[in-house]
Amino acid sequence: MDKMLSSAKPAGRSETNWLRHVKKDKWLYVLLLPGVLYFLVFKYIPMWGVLIAFQNYQPFLGFWQSKWIGMEHFTIFFQNPDFIKLLRNTLLLSFYNIIFYFPAPIFIALMLNEVRIAIVKRTIQTLIYVPHFISMVIVVSITYVFLTTEGGIVNELLQQYTGTKIAFLSDPDWFRPLIILQTIWKEAGWGTIIILAALSGVSLEQYEAAIVDGAGRWRQLWHITLPAIRSTIVILLILRMGYVLDNGFEHIYLMMNALNRDVADVFDTYVYDTGIRGGAFSYSTAVGLFKSIVGVILVLSSNYLAKRFGQTGIY
Template identity: 50%
Template sequence: MQTQIPITTRKNTDLIRKKRVWAKFYSFRYMYLMLVPALAYYFIFHYYPMYGVLIAFKNYNFTDGILGSSWAGFDHFTYLFQLDKFWQVFWNTLVISLYRLVFGFPFPLIIALLLNEVRKTLFKRTVQTIIYIPHFISWVIMGGLLISLLSIDSGIVNDIIRFFGGKPISFLTDESYFRSTLVWSMIWKEFGWNTIIFMAALAGVDPQLYEAAIMDGANRWKRIWHITLPSIRATIIILLILRIGNLMEAGFEQIFILYHPGVYNVSDIIDTYVYRIGLTEGRFSLAAAVGLFKSIINFTLLVLANQLSRRMGQQGVY
């Protein structure tokens, strides 16, 4: 026969628990206070503007405002999906993003693994500093550098090609080369910065594992394959999930600086399309519909990638 706990005792227990919670909260009050600026930032610049998604379902105009504009329902989405131009920019976004993922994601990992094997501290730090620098250069400046380096008339790259007897290549004007130029220039600018996360994960690998492997006769390749990569597998998977969740982000700044009407067929992406129809043509509702469609795809990919990771026994992002 189970004994029933008196109501007064349960109330006292709940009261004590609440007091402990508030006491713990009060003891960390300064830590929580430090969160206020970050929370305010996300609320003001990320959550509050979400009500603007209503523009995609309205015939928006400046005079009536968002709430005062008439409802359009899904008319903008219906019109959007009937446009051949939309599917072209959607395909361009997907292709460029996949290129960036396939070639851009493993490259920093490879560089981090190579630097992790270097024992000369001065050399390692020098290389790290050199490859980090392009990240801090804006795409406006980087675009000017690329135009100068890849110019068909006076660019140093084409001068080298001519020196070895080849024909100059129009990297920024030829559609067959433009996407590859975008991807490799992105890797050049960002791979050094992305190695920081992998280097931080590699620093947490237990050195005793390497010592034991050396005692067992494992060479460098086997140590990397059986110790290093499994030890940082969780970090790799989380970063991969986040990259997949941003698959429809093809790099607006870079493409906006480098592209021109001559390569629109292979370089015009969703973000540049939204810019043109939204700000240039003033079709805000249609631009909002395109942006919402892209956000839904990114969210869906993030959830699917996270679920797949958890089904494979790995830790996801949530």
């Protein structure tokens, strides 16, 4: 009996301590509440909707009256002749994003870190942050103004100096390079924020000690700066793996046309065409669920490999 009472007391004390902390920091919890409600209402509760991937969902019958058909939609999707094309296009874009876009914020942040004049550094940061706040519709419109064959600035210059024009917007070979260049221009500057925050935590004493030892800028970069932000880079790469099958619907759809559709059609555009335009709600939900499951598997696998190699994971 005494043992039971002694074991019950710490639980009471811990509960009292928890309540004391809540009362002490009550305004912090109040500030936290809108974010919790946002994720609860718009992220977690709608997750029940993925169950229609296992139904022949009919809107007029509703969720509970629609027929359950199990994995039939997944079987149809994997046997669809378009599956290989969609997978190839999606993976190629993601691969190019990882190879070219992912290192861009790191490279820019490292260069900004070497700028010693504060006003110049702040000006450059402001200029490269601005594109992030521009709508993708505006970005694509600017691209059309510059690259269209009907009066585009670039093609007019090419016509003047070479006598030929290049169909940047309709040539399938130019689709992926344009997507990557637009992504880098729009988002690379914004991505430097996290890297610069990690760089701000590097002790200046390490650089001073390296200078005393005769290390130049490149040696300092290689032996101090990069190791200091390595864990941040690894975490960002792990999180990026979750978006391997998610290339961004709006961007791809705006750049896609009848002439480049074979290389532009990805899972995101396929879900829109079949689910929204075609009314195949259950089928498109199954495709979206497939993407999410693959993303989770890639994140967990990347995190496991990062820890196996001695790096810091996301958990």
